[in-house]
Amino acid sequence: MKSFEEISELLKNNFSDIQFEFHPEAKFEPYILVPANKIDTVCLFLRDNNDLYFDSLINLSAVDDFNGNKIKDPQGNEIMQGGTMSIYYHLESIKFRHKLLVKVIVDRDNPSVNSVTSIWNCANWHEREAFDLFGINFNNHPDLRRILMPYDWEFGHPLKKDYQNPEFYQGMRVPY
Amino acid sequence: MSIKTEEMVLNMGPQHPSTHGVLRLELTLDGEIITKVVPHIGYLHRCFEKHCEVMTYPQVIPYTDRMDYLAAMGNELGYVIGVEKLLGIQVPERVEYIRVIMAELQRIASHLVAIGTYGADIGAFTPFLYCFRDRERILNLFEITCGARLLYNYIWIGGLSHDLHPDFVRLTKEFIREFKPNLKELNNLLTFNKIFIDRTANVGILPLETAINFGITGPMLRASGLKWDLRKDDTYSVYDKFDFEIPVGSGKMGTVGDSWDRYYVRVLEMEESIKIIEQAIAQLPDGDVTSAIPKKIKPPVGHIYSRVENPRGELGYFIVSDGSTSPFRVKVRAPSFVNLQIMDELCRGHLVADVIAILGSVDIVLGEVDR
Amino acid sequence: MIYDFLYNLTGSSVLAGFLIALLPLFAFILPFALFAVLLERKVAGHIQDRLGPMRVGYHGILQTIADIIKLVQKEDIIAKENDKLFFNIAPVLTFVGSYAAFAVIPFSSIFLGAKIDLGIFYIIAVTGLVVAGILMAGWASNNKYSLLGAMRSAAQIISYEIPTILVVLSIVMMTGTMSLFDLSENQTGYFWNWYILGGPSMSLQKFLLIPFMLIGFLIIYISTLAEVNRTPFDIPEAESELVSGYHTEYSGMKFAMFFLAEYANMFAVSAIVATMFFGGYQSPFGYLGNSLNMSWLIPLEQFFWFIFKGIFFVFVQMWLRWTLPRLRVDQLMAASWKYLIPIAFVNLLIIGFITLI
Numbered sequence: 001m002k003s004f005e006e007i008s009e010l011l012k013n014n015f016s017d018i019q020f021e022f023h024p025e026a027k028f029e030p031y032i033l034v035p036a037n038k039i040d041t042v043c044l045f046l047r048d049n050n051d052l053y054f055d056s057l058i059n060l061s062a063v064d065d066f067n068g069n070k071i072k073d074p075q076g077n078e079i080m081q082g083g084t085m086s087i088y089y090h091l092e093s094i095k096f097r098h099k100l101l102v103k104v105i106v107d108r109d110n111p112s113v114n115s116v117t118s119i120w121n122c123a124n125w126h127e128r129e130a131f132d133l134f135g136i137n138f139n140n141h142p143d144l145r146r147i148l149m150p151y152d153w154e155f156g157h158p159l160k161k162d163y164q165n166p167e168f169y170q171g172m173r174v175p176y
Numbered sequence: 177m178s179i180k181t182e183e184m185v186l187n188m189g190p191q192h193p194s195t196h197g198v199l200r201l202e203l204t205l206d207g208e209i210i211t212k213v214v215p216h217i218g219y220l221h222r223c224f225e226k227h228c229e230v231m232t233y234p235q236v237i238p239y240t241d242r243m244d245y246l247a248a249m250g251n252e253l254g255y256v257i258g259v260e261k262l263l264g265i266q267v268p269e270r271v272e273y274i275r276v277i278m279a280e281l282q283r284i285a286s287h288l289v290a291i292g293t294y295g296a297d298i299g300a301f302t303p304f305l306y307c308f309r310d311r312e313r314i315l316n317l318f319e320i321t322c323g324a325r326l327l328y329n330y331i332w333i334g335g336l337s338h339d340l341h342p343d344f345v346r347l348t349k350e351f352i353r354e355f356k357p358n359l360k361e362l363n364n365l366l367t368f369n370k371i372f373i374d375r376t377a378n379v380g381i382l383p384l385e386t387a388i389n390f391g392i393t394g395p396m397l398r399a400s401g402l403k404w405d406l407r408k409d410d411t412y413s414v415y416d417k418f419d420f421e422i423p424v425g426s427g428k429m430g431t432v433g434d435s436w437d438r439y440y441v442r443v444l445e446m447e448e449s450i451k452i453i454e455q456a457i458a459q460l461p462d463g464d465v466t467s468a469i470p471k472k473i474k475p476p477v478g479h480i481y482s483r484v485e486n487p488r489g490e491l492g493y494f495i496v497s498d499g500s501t502s503p504f505r506v507k508v509r510a511p512s513f514v515n516l517q518i519m520d521e522l523c524r525g526h527l528v529a530d531v532i533a534i535l536g537s538v539d540i541v542l543g544e545v546d547r
Numbered sequence: 548m549i550y551d552f553l554y555n556l557t558g559s560s561v562l563a564g565f566l567i568a569l570l571p572l573f574a575f576i577l578p579f580a581l582f583a584v585l586l587e588r589k590v591a592g593h594i595q596d597r598l599g600p601m602r603v604g605y606h607g608i609l610q611t612i613a614d615i616i617k618l619v620q621k622e623d624i625i626a627k628e629n630d631k632l633f634f635n636i637a638p639v640l641t642f643v644g645s646y647a648a649f650a651v652i653p654f655s656s657i658f659l660g661a662k663i664d665l666g667i668f669y670i671i672a673v674t675g676l677v678v679a680g681i682l683m684a685g686w687a688s689n690n691k692y693s694l695l696g697a698m699r700s701a702a703q704i705i706s707y708e709i710p711t712i713l714v715v716l717s718i719v720m721m722t723g724t725m726s727l728f729d730l731s732e733n734q735t736g737y738f739w740n741w742y743i744l745g746g747p748s749m750s751l752q753k754f755l756l757i758p759f760m761l762i763g764f765l766i767i768y769i770s771t772l773a774e775v776n777r778t779p780f781d782i783p784e785a786e787s788e789l790v791s792g793y794h795t796e797y798s799g800m801k802f803a804m805f806f807l808a809e810y811a812n813m814f815a816v817s818a819i820v821a822t823m824f825f826g827g828y829q830s831p832f833g834y835l836g837n838s839l840n841m842s843w844l845i846p847l848e849q850f851f852w853f854i855f856k857g858i859f860f861v862f863v864q865m866w867l868r869w870t871l872p873r874l875r876v877d878q879l880m881a882a883s884w885k886y887l888i889p890i891a892f893v894n895l896l897i898i899g900f901i902t903l904i
Contacts, residue, residue, distance in 0.1 A: 299873025
């Protein structure tokens with residue numbers, strides 16, 4: 001069972017070209033910040049390395065950080081421009097019993113990150129849900145389409161903080 | 177000269193007696209053999225996660241009940257453990273023991289539904305009613321404690337809403353005494369019935385590597401041969417004080433990881449839960465269950481992932497707090513949502529009749545798939 | 548015989564024939580169907596540790612009447628695409644197929660619809676109409692799933708007719724007669740004269756036959772269970788995987804006819820099994836009428852025993868339905884072709900040999 005420091009050391013030694021940010025001081029769960037375009041290579045390493053062997057992706061969550069500039073759009077609603085969204089990957093190794101939290105930060109306006117579905121099949125529906133509710137585009141995902149909202153919902157991504165409900169959807173009045 | 181054949185697409189629509197809720201399965205058939213299964217979900221999406229962002233932390237608890245409505249105590253427990261870790265409060269021991277008793281009773285109730293409806297899907301109608309008769313007694317126990325049979329709002333942040341009823345321990349002991357022979361009867365009637373075994377053994381075999389890669393947890397993972405249970409491997413509450421076994425699938429009637437194994441692991445888990453309840457009742461300490469409930473719940477900035485072993489698998493809550501009285505983001509990692517992805521892998525090459533057998537053994541609840 | 552009685556009463560053979568044809572229907576089958584529906588629900592309830600219908604009448608006795616009234620006043624829905632002729636004829640045909648079998652089943656020594664020499668042969672031939680009715684229902688519903696259910700049902704019935712016929716053949720070979728009336732008359736005496744215990748003659752042949760008669764009885768009971776579509780063989784009619792079977796699209800009176808046909812069929816096969824193996828209307832213990840010297844009592848007693856045996860076998864069918872799960876389609880076919888037919892065939896040969904001794 002490896003501690004957070006040992007895992008950080010292994011990652012730093014193997015990926016000298018990637019700028020990680022280690023946060024062991026984070027109050028409840030220490031995490032590693034990985035750049036968005038390198039997440040799939042790092043995850044492949046994490047899964048296949050014999051000392052780490054993170055064979056299970058427990059959870060993949062997207063969070064809207066809501067830290068951009070609040071402006072008013074043409075209809076007078078308050079929307080946000082700029083800012084970031086974060087994606088958290090909770091990994092676990094069943095063999096060695098250690099856990100790790102990996103965080104990725106993407107732009108809020110056009111979020112895009114590589115998909116890890118080819119590494120852990122579990123990520124398939126989690127990424128579809130993140131796409132559906134936040135609009136994050138996962139490159140190389142086998143089947144990226146909406147999962148919880150209806151397939152023809154064209155009014156945005158509901159879990160964003162500045163989301164507005166449309167008036168009508170297919171003739172039915174939405175806010176009731 | 178060759179015959180041109182086409183694959184037929186068949187729809188097991190949202191309304192169907194055997195799909196356990198509003199799930200749409202799109203089957204692509206070649207004759208009677210299945211080539212592809214695509215599940216379509218979202219018919220029960222009730223925007224739980226968006227809703228959490230406008231409620232205060234205690235107000236979220238009744239909504240967590242309603243996700244997996246057949247295992248509500250487990251849902252509440254997962255959320256409350258997460259928030260208590262964020263706040264850094266320690267609850268009295270009596271509260272922990274009562275929470276364990278409730279969670280284990282809930283596990284038995286949920287497995288009874290899973291087993292009963294599985295038998296009903298296969299065609300045996302009687303075990304369904306026997307299981308529900310036993311479940312009624314558990315729901316009566318819940319009712320005298322907190323007033324509700326199915327959706328409780330009982331486990332609060334820092335404690336419980338009510339202490340145990342004075343008759344609770346006596347009634348629980350009576351229930352256990354009468355449940356053990358019923359479990360034996362259920363085994364004779366359904367588990368070792370030749371026709372049932374023919375319908376479920378060697379159907380939907382899930383190899384262990386695939387299961388871990390797909391993130392499967394709970395009885396499905398244990399039926400594929402791995403002894404992994406969060407109550408022992410990532411202990412929470414006071415589970416480390418109890419002595420119980422983890423049942424694992426052994427391929428007794430077919431191969432390891434087939435539907436019969438998944439079903440049998442659930443039956444065995446009920447026996448283990450009874451052991452835990454007996455030990456918890458014997459060790460129950462005294463105390464005040466509402467003493468540690470804070471007046472104002474305002475966790476510091478940060479995020480935490482807390483998880484519990486629900487009857488269907490690992491239920492996880494990823495709670496992000498921004499320092500105010502409402503959560504900033506709550507993401508629920510629902511076990512049925514993750515387990516449902518395996519349907520395509522499991523059903524390939526089987527007959528149409530087996531889809532029902534496989535779906536019943538995956539044991540999903542649409543409330544938590546769609547949230 | 549009742550026929551002679553009616554002939555003397557009415558003076559016309561046509562009218563007597565007509566009345567005797569109607570008699571089993573109104574005097575027996577309709578009340579039986581009403582009773583059987585209630586019996587099924589009460590048996591189901593008690594097996595499942597609950598009570599079944601309790602409110603209508605004393606302990607729910609009038610429940611079926613309430614159900615019939617409900618079904619009669621329902622709207623008869625016919626979809627536009629249905630083939631109207633077949634759609635309307637199908638329930639009638641199914642019902643006729645089941646009901647026509649009652650013409651040759653002796654309810655008692657004086658009550659026999661038509662005394663023909665080909666009793667069992669006629670029954671097997673006429674129950675083939677049921678298959679035609681089911682296929683028509685499936686086709687005319689214009690529903691992909693109904694057709695699938697109907698075809699499965701037809702395949703099931705046809706496959707399970709063969710073990711039935713083989714066992715019937717062994718009985719015919721042993722006794723030399725196909726008439727159910729003669730079969731019942733042969734088993735007169737006490738219960739050790741019944742065919743399940745070897746037959747009326749007291750000889751080595753009788754004792755040798757006992758195990759094979761038992762096997763034959765089990766085979767024919769299982770096969771007829773499949774022919775009437777009861778669990779564990781109820782793929783076509785239970786809420787099966789995709790469909791509700793061939794009678795999905797029917798409502799109201801037509802649906803009631805399918806139901807009536809099912810219960811009539813159940814009783815018909817129970818009656819046949821009882822007649823062939825368990826003595827038909829013969830009493831196991833001798834007649835009260837004989838000991839009290841009231842010879843007019845005997846036919847009534849026989850009628851009572853016949854009904855008792857029939858209902859007992861119907862009760863066992865219901866008991867099996869609520870206990871066992873359902874077989875999958877391929878397992879069902881395998882059970883018939885791979886297991887029942889070879890066993891029935893070997894049974895036939897052995898019984899043939901023993902008969903020659």
